Amino acid sequence: MADSLICCRGLSKAYGQRMALQGVDLDLGRGRIVGLLGPNGSGKTTLIKILCGLLRPTQGVVTVDGQAPGPYTKSIVSYLPDRMYFAAWMKATDLFDLFADFYEDFDRQKAMDMCRSLGVDPGDQIKTMSKGTKEKVQLVLVMARKAQLYLLDEPIAGVDPAARDFIMNTILTNYNEAGTVLISTHLISDIERVLDEVVFLQSGRVILHNSVDNIREQEGKSVDALFREMFRAMPMEGGRF
Amino acid sequence: MEWKLTDDRPIWMQLSEQMARRIVAGQYPPGSKLPPVRELAADAGVNPNTMQRALAQLESDGLAVSNRTAGRAVTEDAAAIESVRRTMARRITKEFLSAIADLGYTREDALALLKEEEDTHG
Numbered sequence: 001m002a003d004s005l006i007c008c009r010g011l012s013k014a015y016g017q018r019m020a021l022q023g024v025d026l027d028l029g030r031g032r033i034v035g036l037l038g039p040n041g042s043g044k045t046t047l048i049k050i051l052c053g054l055l056r057p058t059q060g061v062v063t064v065d066g067q068a069p070g071p072y073t074k075s076i077v078s079y080l081p082d083r084m085y086f087a088a089w090m091k092a093t094d095l096f097d098l099f100a101d102f103y104e105d106f107d108r109q110k111a112m113d114m115c116r117s118l119g120v121d122p123g124d125q126i127k128t129m130s131k132g133t134k135e136k137v138q139l140v141l142v143m144a145r146k147a148q149l150y151l152l153d154e155p156i157a158g159v160d161p162a163a164r165d166f167i168m169n170t171i172l173t174n175y176n177e178a179g180t181v182l183i184s185t186h187l188i189s190d191i192e193r194v195l196d197e198v199v200f201l202q203s204g205r206v207i208l209h210n211s212v213d214n215i216r217e218q219e220g221k222s223v224d225a226l227f228r229e230m231f232r233a234m235p236m237e238g239g240r241f
Numbered sequence: 242m243e244w245k246l247t248d249d250r251p252i253w254m255q256l257s258e259q260m261a262r263r264i265v266a267g268q269y270p271p272g273s274k275l276p277p278v279r280e281l282a283a284d285a286g287v288n289p290n291t292m293q294r295a296l297a298q299l300e301s302d303g304l305a306v307s308n309r310t311a312g313r314a315v316t317e318d319a320a321a322i323e324s325v326r327r328t329m330a331r332r333i334t335k336e337f338l339s340a341i342a343d344l345g346y347t348r349e350d351a352l353a354l355l356k357e358e359e360d361t362h363g
């Protein structure tokens with residue numbers, strides 16, 4: 001696919017003996033919202049970390065907008081890590097300064113507006129914030145960039161269900177329309193409606209890549225139901241464990 | 242009106258049906274402008290691409306027309322809207338008759354029940 005934003009070919013990653021990714025071939029287009037789904041330990045975070053250049057693949061090729069992960073791709077990729085990495089003494093506004101300094105596409109005004117609508121006081125220190133509020137600040141930092149690729153690793157895991165809807169709405173209304181959003185999660189039913197397509201990972205392999213509407217049409221059930229079915233049935237049939 | 246989305250069918254189809262219902266019910270009158278895709282998508286909590294597909298279906302069903310400069314509008318063809326409305330009404334009537342038949346009532350019983358309901362609540 002010539003216009004794909006993400007292209008992986010034979011991508012593998014080993015941690016010592018353990019294979020986190022095994023021969024992943026994946027193409028993702030532009031302007032899509034994609035769910036990266038899989039049980040714990042299936043390789044979701046590893047794939048995201050390779051895409052944003054934090055990890056190097058053991059084998060295979062990966063390109064983002066036609067280039068290997070590096071300084072250029074970092075300028076167009078906005079990454080939400082699965083854990084917090086900010087100093088506790090900082091205020092949200094300090095973080096905005098930092099991001100404005102590092103990323104040309106960071107929109108400070110947008111960050112302030114998003115804080116207001118999420119009910120976060122940007123003058124508060126990180127250490128005084130609840131877990132959910134910290135997650136919101138992280139999300140604001142990531143979504144206030146006009147990036148081409150947003151990599152969101154478990155963006156809704158720590159917040160209550162009502163805030164989840166609000167956060168999904170924030171993602172929907174704030175992503176750059178020409179940009180692609182890749183969201184890893186196992187809370188599928190909460191985000192199914194906003195996804196264009198889903199990628200199922202299992203034991204480091206892509207076992208399904210299709211649009212949400214195709215899955216519903218072909219299977220007559222939701223992606224969440226299909227996920228539960230696939231990952232419940234598998235250990236029984238092979239007897240590999 | 243709230244959006245109701247179920248798990249068993251493609252989301253765009255459900256959105257398209259519910260938009261069609263809003264049009265035939267006059268919530269969006271003939272010739273009126275439809276809200277932008279992004280606004281409708283945010284309201285329903287769905288992906289804009291999905292809403293886009295739902296609205297494209299409305300166009301091929303003849304309920305909406307797309308204007309390059311002014312966005313999308315409800316068709317001015319009142320006959321087209323009426324025809325869709327009639328189809329929906331027929332389907333609801335058929336569903337009622339078949340559900341009533343499942344309970345073991347005859348057509349006459351069904352009509353009598355309708356009349357009775359009409360007299361007490363209408």
